[in-house]
Amino acid sequence: MPIHIYWGEDEFLMAQAVKQQSQLVAPDWFVFNYRQFEENEIAAAITDVLTPPVGSGNRLVYVANCSVDIFEQLATVWSFIPSTNTLLLTFTNKPDARNKLVKSILNNAQTKEFSLIAPWNTDALCYQVQSQARQIGVQISRQATLALVEAVGNNTRLIHSELEKLKTYTGGEIIHQDEVVELVNNSSGNALKLASAILAGDTDAALQITDNLLRCNEPPLKIVATLVTTFRTWLTVKVCQIEGWQNDNAIATLAEIKNPKRLYFLRNEIANVPVERLREALPLLLELELRLKSETDERLVMQTQLVQLCR
Helix, strand or coil, rough: EEEEEEEEECCHHHHHHHHHHHHHCCCHHHHHEEEEEHHHHHHHHHHHCCCCCCCCCCCEEEEEEEHHHHHHHHHCHHHHCCCCCCEEEEEECCCCCCCHHHHHHHHHEEECCCCCCCCCHHHHHHHHHHHHHHHHHEEEEEHHHHHHHHHHHCCHHHHHHHHHHHHHHHCCCCCCCCHHHHHHHCCCCCHHHHHHHHCCCCHHHHHHHHHHHHHHCCCCHHHHHHHHHHHHHHHHHHHHHHHHCCCCCHHHHHCCCCCCCCHHHHHHCCCCCCCHHHHHHHHHHHHHHHHHHHHEEEEEEEEEHHHHHHH
């Protein structure tokens, strides 16, 4: 297939896929037959991809960080790309297929999405860890997989580097939970777990999670931003539930949730939580944000405000 189109927020896995494509170019002719361009160099990229490969093997032309404007420039040439050549385009978001030209090229290209797995989707994250472990060539137990997911969340680059480290430590033997706990910093912390601890009124857990996050140099304002988003989402879902909304797609749109299936988990999380508790949390979080911007002792500000939030 002469055209490959990748998109998504998971830059690490996308880069790995690009690397795999580049390995298909004959090593002896790699310097001649592999070229990388930015979108502002598309004219040169088009000239290159229409040129037959040097020597044996195939030619790969990679254009990174594209916008949909690139399709207009490809309109008259994409069908003339030699079968020996591949044009690889990467985007942050999926190109809009409502445009006829874009749709035509997408239908004639090999496409792949690299979206980040939601931090709450533990099963999918565990599957991803197991998949990366197989690629690296190491086995990891179910308990160790859960511990690694808890520690690093959906950061695929960090998952890969931690698995490489664990493989070296174990000498290629199966990775167990105690080794993950010992060697992997809990950088995920996790701000979502902090939100759950606050919701449950568990002051001790909230303070411990916050301490872990701060020791991992997680910016306090970033923590607060996650808390605000989480509590606002919970409140929106709770209010819709109280008012009798039945259309999950409409609720997801209002709550700015990409995947309506997540509503099942959110409803379980707030099933026994009064709506007043969710409403009262947002002004306290706004106050926390303002204090962090104006006071110097961030740790003390976080601790005192969290105690209030957990009451």
